[in-house]
Amino acid sequence: MDATFTAEQDEIRRTLRELLLKRCGPEEVRAAVRTADGWDPGLWEALAQQLGLPGLALPEQYGGVGCTTTELALVAEELGRALAPSPLLATAVLSAPLVRALGSAGQRAALLPRIASGELTAALVVPGAALTTALGLTGGNRGDWAGGGRAGGVQARQADGGWRLYGQADQVLDGHSADLLVVAAHTGGFARSRTLFFLVRDGATRVRQTSLDETRSQSRVQLRDVEAELLGDGIGGGDMGGVDVGGVLAAVGDSAAAVLAAEAVGGADRVLERTVEYVKQREQFGRAIGSFQAVQHRLADLYVQVQGARSAAYYAAWATVEGTERVGGLALAQALEALRICASEAIQLHGGIGFTWEHEAHLYFKRAAGDELLFGPVHRLRAYAAEEARLFGGGEAVVR
Numbered sequence: 001m002d003a004t005f006t007a008e009q010d011e012i013r014r015t016l017r018e019l020l021l022k023r024c025g026p027e028e029v030r031a032a033v034r035t036a037d038g039w040d041p042g043l044w045e046a047l048a049q050q051l052g053l054p055g056l057a058l059p060e061q062y063g064g065v066g067c068t069t070t071e072l073a074l075v076a077e078e079l080g081r082a083l084a085p086s087p088l089l090a091t092a093v094l095s096a097p098l099v100r101a102l103g104s105a106g107q108r109a110a111l112l113p114r115i116a117s118g119e120l121t122a123a124l125v126v127p128g129a130a131l132t133t134a135l136g137l138t139g140g141n142r143g144d145w146a147g148g149g150r151a152g153g154v155q156a157r158q159a160d161g162g163w164r165l166y167g168q169a170d171q172v173l174d175g176h177s178a179d180l181l182v183v184a185a186h187t188g189g190f191a192r193s194r195t196l197f198f199l200v201r202d203g204a205t206r207v208r209q210t211s212l213d214e215t216r217s218q219s220r221v222q223l224r225d226v227e228a229e230l231l232g233d234g235i236g237g238g239d240m241g242g243v244d245v246g247g248v249l250a251a252v253g254d255s256a257a258a259v260l261a262a263e264a265v266g267g268a269d270r271v272l273e274r275t276v277e278y279v280k281q282r283e284q285f286g287r288a289i290g291s292f293q294a295v296q297h298r299l300a301d302l303y304v305q306v307q308g309a310r311s312a313a314y315y316a317a318w319a320t321v322e323g324t325e326r327v328g329g330l331a332l333a334q335a336l337e338a339l340r341i342c343a344s345e346a347i348q349l350h351g352g353i354g355f356t357w358e359h360e361a362h363l364y365f366k367r368a369a370g371d372e373l374l375f376g377p378v379h380r381l382r383a384y385a386a387e388e389a390r391l392f393g394g395g396e397a398v399v400r
Contacts, residue, residue, distance in 0.1 A: 005074075009070070009071060009074055012051075012071060012074055012075065013074050013075075013077075013078055015051065016051060016053075016075060016078045016079075017078050017081070019046060019047075019050075019051070020078060020079070020081070020082040020084055021082075023040075023042075023043055023046070024040075024043060024082040024084045025082075026360040026363070028040070028043075029082070029083055029084065029085060029215060029363065032085050033085050033214040033215055033217070034214075036177075036208075037176075037177040037217075038085055038174070038176075038177065038208065038214075038217030039085040039086050039087060039174075039177075039217070040085070040086075043084065043086065044086050044087065044118065045118065047086060047088065047118070048117065048118020049117070049118055052064075052065050052116070053075055053088055053092065053118075054088065054091055054092045054096070054115055054116055054117070054118050055092075055115065055116025055117065056071055056072055056075060056092070057069060057071065057072045057092065057096075057097075058092075058096060058100070058112055058115070058116050062100075062108065062109070062112035062113050062116055063112070063113035063116040063117060064112070064116045068317075068320075068321045069255045069258055069259065069317045069320040069321055070314075070317045070318060070321055072092070072093065072255075072259050072317075073258055073259050073261075073262035073313060073314070073316075073317035074262065075088075076088075076089075076093075076259045076260070076262045076263035076266065077262040077263060077265055077266035077269075077313075078266060079263060079266065080262070080263035080264060080265065080266030080267040080270075080367075081266040081267060081269065081270040082270070083215045083267060083363050083364065083367060084215075085214075085215045085216070085217065087121040087122075087123075087174045087177065087178065089173060089174075089216075089256075089259070089260075089263075090121070090122065090123045090124065090173040090174040090175075090178065091115060091120075091121045091122045091123075091174075091178070092115070093255070093256050093259050093260075094123075094124040094173070094252065094256055095115075095122035095123060095124050095180070095182045096112065096115050096122065097251075097252045097255065098124065098182055098197060098231070098248065098249075098252060099111050099112060099115070099122075099182065099231065100112060101248045101251075101252070102197055102231050102232045102245070102248060103231050103232055104232055104233050107199070107229075107231065107232070111180070111199075120179050120180055121174065121177065121178045121179050121180070122178050122179065122180040122181070122182055123172055123173060123174050123175045123178035123180075123181055123182070123219075124172070124173070124182050124184075125154070125169045125172050125175060125181050125182065125183040125184065125200075125221050126169060126172075126184045127153035127154050127167060127168070127169045127170075127184070131171065131374060131375070132374065132375050132376065132380075134184065134249055134253075135249055135250070135252065135253025135256060135257070135375075136246070136249060136250030136253045136254070137253050137257055137328075137329045137332070137375060137381060137384065138329070138376070138380040138381060138383075138384050139380075139384060153167055153185075153186055154166070154167030154168070154169060154183060154184065154185040154186065154223060155167055155185060155186055155187070156185035156186065156187040156196060156198060156228065157187070158187075162227060162228075162229075163198060163227070163228045163229070163230055164225050164226065164227060164228065165183060165185055165198060165200065165223040165225075165226045165228045166223055166224065166225060166226075167185070167222075167223050168220065168221065168222045168223065169183075169220070169221045169223075170209070170218075170220050170221075171209070171218050171374065172218060172219045172220070172221050173216065173217070173218060173219075173374075174217050174219070175206055175218070175219035175220075175221045176206045176207065176208040176217065176219040177217070179201070180199060180200070180201060181199070181200040181201075181204060181221065182197055182198075182199060182231065183197065183198045183199075183200050183221075183223070183228065184196075184197055185197075185198055185228075194245075195245055195246075196230060196231070196232075196245070197230075197231040197232070197245070198228035198229060198230055198231055199228060199229040199230075199231055200223070200226055200227075200228050200229075202227075203223075203226040203227055204221050204222065204223050204226050205221070205222040205223075205224070206219050206220070206221050206222075207219060207220045207222075211370060212366050212369055212370045212373065213366045213367050213369070213370030213371070214363075214366070215363065215366075215367060216367065216370050216371070216374070218374075250326070251326075253328070253329075254316075254320055254326040254327075254328035254329070255320045255328065256328070257316065257328030257329050257331065257332040257375070258313060258316035258317040258319075258320055258328040258331060258332075259317070260332050260335070260371065260375060261309070261312065261313035261316055261328065261331040261332040261334070261335035261336075262310075262313040262314070262317065262335070263335075264309070264313075264332070264335035264336050264338065264339040264367075264368065264371065265306065265309050265310045265313050265335050265338065265339075267339050267343075267364050267367055267368070268302075268305075268306045268309065268335070268338045268339040268342040268343075268364075269306050269310070270364070271339075271342050271343050271346045271361060271364045272299070272302050272303065272306055272342050272346070274346065274360070274361075275299070275302075275342075275345065275346040275349050275350070275361075276290070276299060278349065278350055279295055279299070279349055282350075282351065289349070295349065298345060298349070299345075302338075302341065302342050302345055305337075305338045305341060305342070306338050306342065308334065308338070309331075309334045309335040309337075309338040309339075312327075312330065312331040312334045312335065313331050313334075313335055315327065315331065316328045316330070316331035316332075326388075327385070329381045329384060329385050330381065330382065330385040332375060332376075332381055333376070333378045333379075333381035333382045333385070336368055336371055336372055336375075336376060336378055336381075337378050339364065339367065339368040339371075340365070340368035340369065340372070342364070343361055343362075343364040343365035343367075343368055344365060346361040346364070346365075347359070347361045347362070347365065
């Protein structure tokens with residue numbers, strides 16, 4: 001593994017950081033999350049049209065830049081530093097790869113260029129709280145998360161030469177504002193049980209939910225006899241033959257975990273940076289608290305943890321490109337833990353002001369807690385990674 005970034009990668013990081021410093025401070029973040037969409041359309045236009053972020057990891061034939069998960073992870077790290085709310089995760093990290101992998105040639109040609117330009121936003125819809133299972137991060141993806149032929153989840157039925165969807169999904173990232181829904185639905189009953197993906201443009205009832213992390217908007221999507229278009233041409237995907245939907249989801253999940261890990265590292269690094277600045281100013285007993293050895297030891301421990309999480313996130317992103325191994329879930333666990341601990345320490349070391357809800361340290365703490373609820377928790381991510389690696393003598397790890 002070559003850990004040296006190219007000039008182009010450094011330029012991506014520098015340009016994005018400059019833009020976010022100008023347009024995405026704590027007050028701008030709070031203002032954006034209180035809008036109907038939950039993000040600033042002006043900032044999204046700049047990210048999409050000026051920097052081309054939605055198409056960063058898409059091939060040039062679809063209007064993308066042709067980069068890899070590594071570049072997307074670097075972008076996410078900078079967005080995580082600012083906690084910038086945007087539909088990038090739902091659109092470019094979760095939905096676009098599924099359209100690319102499972103869609104027919106016509107669907108890819110029609111949708112991916114619009115996603116790359118930022119004109120079209122998308123959201124991945126999976127039932128219940130099963131996103132982390134569907135992505136293969138905390139358990140084997142056997143399709144039972146999609147309903148398994150029983151009541152619940154989202155069901156698909158053929159009618160009048162088309163498809164109709166029935167059901168409900170909660171905790172859909174940016175589902176209330178997305179132009180396109182990529183819906184996982186169960187069809188075939190018990191006899192021919194299978195999970196397919198569908199495209200929904202209109203007809204779904206969407207309600208934005210109150211969530212712990214305001215910067216990560218979530219919605220409830222209700223599908224009541226909604227017209228849908230099958231993603232692809234047949235069983236298991238598009239015109240590529242019998243594609244393994246579970247395998248595609250697991251690959252998307254590994255890349256998404258690497259990107260999320262880099263995002264969490266960016267947040268942890270920023271909150272640690274702000275804490276170091278503050279302890280140099282806050283005084284107790286006539287001296288800055290940063291001069292106390294106990295405080296220095298705590299900050300040194302946080303620094304080591306952040307750097308370890310950064311190395312894990314970069315390696316996970318590199319591994320998705322090289323195809324050597326899937327370690328995104330393990331990197332995500334380490335990064336989420338680093339963000340949670342750094343934010344907790346920041347709240348304590350800021351003293352009384354740190355315990356007020358208005359302080360920005362709480363935004364980072366809520367991001368860590370919210371992401372654990374969506375993509376974790378940390379102990380499940382680690383337990384499943386250990387199970388996959390057969391660290392316990394070939395037996396299965398027990399996840400509680």
